Amino acid sequence: MATTKSPYDREFWLLAVFALLVIGAGIGLRHPWPADEPRFVLVVKQMWESGDWWFPRRGQELYSDKPPLYFWLLGACYALVRNWTVAFLLPSLLASLGTLWLTFDLGRRLWSRRAGLWAAAAVLCAFQFAYQAKHAQIDPTVAFFIMLGFYGLARHLLLGPHWRWFWLGCFAAGLGVITKGVGFLALLALLPYAWMRWRSWQGLAAPAPRGAGRWALGAVAVLAAVGLWLVPMLWLALSGGDPAHRAYVDDLLFRQTATRYADAWHHHEPAWYFLRVVAVSWLPLSLLLPWLARPWREAWRARDGRVWLPLATFALVLLFFSLSSGKRDMYILPALPMLALAAAPYLDGLLERRGVRRVLFALVLLLGAGLLALGVAALVGEPGFELKLETGRGMPLGQDGLWWTLAAMGSAIVAAALWLQPRRAVALVAGMTAVLWCGWGLALAPQLDGESSSRDLMHEVRELAGPGTGVGLVAWSEQTLLQAQGPTVEFGFKRTPVQQWNDGMAWALAAPDSRVLLVLEVDELKGCLRRAGARHVGVASRRAWSLVSPREVTADCRSLPETGAAVP
Incomplete structure (x- = not known):
């Protein structure tokens, strides 16, 4: 006997096709843009060229800002399509589609298929979600792992007992950690769950916290996922005797994690910053918050854990990021599906108002x-x-x-x-x-x-320099190296413009007829560029660049004092 498909099956596939259209439109039509996209693609491209997948590099320097799982995923996408212009957006596309499916399926299991559809649709239509899904940043991928972690925990805590889902959720949290250090945030759900269990809330399906061994296996699962990368990396770094690898370990495991959170050195914002992000960047879902306040109060009085576990986890994620002085709007993205799930059972009724x-x-x-x-x-x-x-x-x-x-x-x-x-x-x-x-x-x-990716700039540079001329990059940005054509060298990314200029001049003067410098017009170098008659090439990403021949640089500008003082 043939089965009749539910209208909700049709609506699910319509939503899936719509999501693919919205997120996938334009893939292959642009190159990586700053701030983060060119850096990540450059790192993975150098991994491919060097064969070193354990110690990422940006140019000649080790890149220790982020763990490597996202880079491995980006490399896997390139292995499939062999086109960087297409591959660099695929991890965000796949991760975002995965996040939507997890949101839908958890909403379906907690309440109804229609509630799951509304939750996923609310996430997809939020401005920040679609914007991030169409960019090659790490945040959509880490949001997927955090959502997978929360999904696994919820399958056990709200719909279980189901220990395998609990362990999988913990393992996903570990994968989130080696994608971006904050990947553990899904585990925050255990805090409100423990309190709700103590207060005898409704809707909690998992047994009371006994059988410590099974719960402890969750920690083992987290460590196992982290260990997939951390153990081999530490062994290679500490046994190889390379001091640069040891410095990489120290910076990545300490400065880029605990120090960056507790004492951030950039992106300083006030404590209430993410409230503004939620209000503006999560439109149109955030418009419904005033109408959701009443049903959430009623769910609190009814001690409904199905509503308040995702809502409390959302609040904890919001609090976690708000406590750090360093904030960027995309940090809060992983909390969006949790808020949508807390709203899911009420959205159908609200949208009739x-x-x-x-x-x-x-x-x-x-x-x-x-x-x-x-x-x-x-x-x-x-x-x-x-x-x-x-x-x-x-x-x-x-x-x-x-x-x-x-x-x-x-x-x-x-x-x-x-x-x-x-x-x-x-x-x-x-x-x-x-x-x-x-x-x-x-x-x-x-x-x-053309301008945002620096593709036009680097094409113009190569036209002016000639096909065989070496171009040295001074005060360069990742997109200039990524889009460079022909023989190109750089002199370190984190070094000061003056240090790069001095090394660049020494390199160019060694073969002045076949080498030139592409220099960012920073204050420290403008005096020398003006006196050398440097040719203004163009503007890319709101930065002006000049091409300078070493023969035209005066003797007093060929080696500058490394104080960062501007040249008169």
Whole structure:
């Protein structure tokens, strides 16, 4: 007898195809952009070229900022497609799709298939999730491992007992650690679970904390996952006798983890910073928070662990990142699915409310009108934001393709809003999401790619230098080395511009007829560049670059004092 598919099966596959379209649109149409993408691709490209997969390098220096699992995954994607322009976005695509599936499946198991669909849709439509999913940063991958860890724990703590899922969740947390140190955050769910168990909450399926051996195996699973990388790396570093490898170990295991969290040296933000991120970057889900307050209070009174375990874990993740002075908006991304799961059983009812639909309609209409206004203003005049963008990025003045695209996207969103009206706000949000991110991937990003990736700059440098001329990079950025064409050398990334200049001049003067320097126009070197008649090549990522011949550099500029003082 043939089985009839549920309408929710059809809705799931529609959501899956929609997610693939939204996240995948534009893959292969742009190159890596700063801040992080060129660095990670450069690291993996050098792994491929050197065959050293244990000690990542950025140029000639060891790169100890992050553990290597993400780099291995990126390398595996390149092994499949053999194209860096396609491969560099695949880990984020696959991880984001995996996060959506885990959110859907856990919501389905906790409440209903429809609740799972709403939870996954809420995550997908959140601005930050789609934006990060379309970029090659580590955060979508670590968010997947954290979500897999939470999923495994929830299968045991809320839907179990199921020890194998518990151990798998712990193992996933360990994989998250060797992706980015904060991968253990899924384990924070054990804290509210223990309290809820003590207070005899409802909806907790796992046995009381007895049989310490089984619980201890969770710690073993975490350590086993971390040990897949840590043990071989430590053995290679400590037995090889290379002091650079030992310095790599110290920096990665201590300075880049505990020190970076407790005493961050950059990205300082106030304690409430992530509240603003949630309010703005998690739209449209964050618009529903005022309506969710009441059902969450009722779930608290009912001691419903199914609602409050993900909600409490979200709060703990938020608190963890807020306590550190160093903050970036993407840090909080792993908490988004947990908030969506806590909202899942109520979303169906909320979206039937007239006030909710009107708020969503207003958001879409304002966004569409804003994009349309930006595009039209730039097309009919020369507003300050247009001139700032074009001059700051070295774009030809009057290049209107970008503004036509924005105007077209805004027009499509406004037209959809006027047609669908508030009563079809859910379809309207889906349409906005599709227009926004497909427009970005297929039209906006390709137009900005030449400058943002430094591809145009490095092509111009090679044209000016000639095919056989060696180009030395001074005060370089990862995208300049990644996009370099022909013979290219660098003089260390973390060294000061003056130190790089001095070594670069010594290298160039050894063969002045066949070597030139590409120099970032920093204050410390501008005096020497001006006196040498350096040729301004262009602007990339809002940075100006000059090409200088060593023969034109005056004797007093060929070796500068390493104090960082500007040359007059």
